[in-house]
Amino acid sequence: MIRWNADQTALRQGIGRWCEALSAGDIERDAEGVFPQDQWKLIQESGILGLPFDERWGGLGQSLLTTMYVLEELGRGCRDGGLNFSVATHMVSSGVPLQRFGSQELKQRYLPGICSGETIGAHAITETESGSDALAMRTTATREHDDFVLRGSKSFVSNGPVAGLFVVYARTHPDGGPFGITAFAVERDTPGLVIGEPVAKMGLRTSPLSELHFDDCRIPASAVIGRVGSGFLVLDHVMKWEILCSFIINTGQMRYRLDRCVEYAKERIQFGKPIGSYQSVSNKIVDMRIGLDTARKWLYDTAARLMDGENVTTDIAVSKLLASESNLASALAAVQIFGGSGYLTEYGLEKDLRDAVAGPIYSGTSEIQRNRIASMLGL
Template structure:
């Protein structure tokens, strides 16, 4: 078993870390989408990491392990996790379904724009009454000649207000349940689309989150991903990418938090000694390290299994569960290590717990991950 990264991968990690540290968010207002940072991430190559260069000059065609390592560097270096979250939704929940399931014509048309970040995509699946259960979508699509007509409303659409395209899932045959769902690419400028105001969230504030309404929107049949009825399978494949790659960013954030706690504990004095000498503090940091390394290894194993083209459902669910739960607990511990300072927003220590809390919900809740694990364990 080889636990080493090769020289190229380590160099890419260091480049990502250095690049991300230089991103400046100081002039942004609360909740504003950072357009300049998005452009910079596009030039860096974030959105094209796993996409073959034949479809875009911004594509790198990296394998998933290399992609994960680069994302870890971005997460560790970037102080605004929201823009990275928005980029992951764009890349892994939108561009990758097009890359893996779109027609050659659609790939040639859209991937150059998406891989560069020139155009932004949003994943439209969740609804007010259907989050984790794709078989219960109320958004409908029906055939009308060479077009499909889409009617319904989507909730919690990341990038909704800045999107040029939506990757949307709708019911095309109610009788077939999961096999009655179809995936579409929907240009955002089509008549009948109405985007609601961005939600005010607890964390990941620069990532825009919206409700989007589709009132009999006509989409050409060429914008179907795969074929009619393959939506559930396409969505599951995109979640495999997202649960590996999005959560690699959070491994990087936890690494940064750990290092900040170590630095603080080694310099903050209580009486005549640093607080690192108190076991209540040092043991808490040790727990942060154990959680981080455990989650990191689960992520690497899930990504390795995907690279071997084997069923990694249990591994990626275990990884996602471990990372999100560790992210929340480490965010709490980071505040406790910093004491009263950690409770102040101006310290920046609080941002991790606010960003972390959503991670137990999106990309499949922690409870859904446990269900997936139980299913693969053979529990009836």
């Protein structure tokens, strides 16, 4: 069991004070499906974007565990699930690989903007044809003198329409397998980079999504993050952070949803009794609590093991499965507990459900996670 100290608690309480303003108008913004620029400015002012980054770049120098602890409170307090998702994507997709693998030049150039939020980050991994099979990517980066030339396209790029910096994964060796992929830092205004229009989607609507197209997009060799051929190593590190940070936000959302359902089940009277007195309702709420506690334990325990340098391949997969599927089950249960009201937009619960549907898909589908666990069992 983790014992949080006074500094960690103060950071968590600090972001909590911003959440009412961050949540204002969330239902209307979801309906419009646009990135909340005003709320992003509040996120910048809160300082949360600098949590895991060194102080020399304008960050707060906090550990992975502390970062997760604060992000969990963001999930509990901020009702804009898309905004929360964009925060995690920005922090993890660009800042984390640059701090861990970037050259001094790349860190100096980009990390201050990432920490302040002036430069919004995104990463470009997925391609329409390859989907979850990242090693089958077709986007190429060809060395030409002191440059690399990117050719191809990426899909499902979260933050794509608003990002100023992309971490792009491309194939630099046709037969290199995992060692044939390289990560690059690509600026928004680079000639040859074409950013598609925002794509409408089911949930997380305030977190904009687009395609990227690389038409002889020329970037300097100094834009390589890590070494040529080390992109899979970079991606593996990023995906661990992405799962831990994105889904700890979901547990905060699950906590808020649980508390709301408990309160409603005590107040809502049907057939002369509070609906919480009926086993069919109380059991749903108990399952919500169990799912929340189990997901939190796996996420925090896995983060602690990762910080200790242990192999967490299986733990990451289990954590992602539990958190994403428990969040989806929790959101559906909340709609059912609130009945007809839960189906109405004004209560925000149907929005939570639409947001939660994405969890078992992004960051490696549930099927991929189960396959990974089976493989680690020797099956």
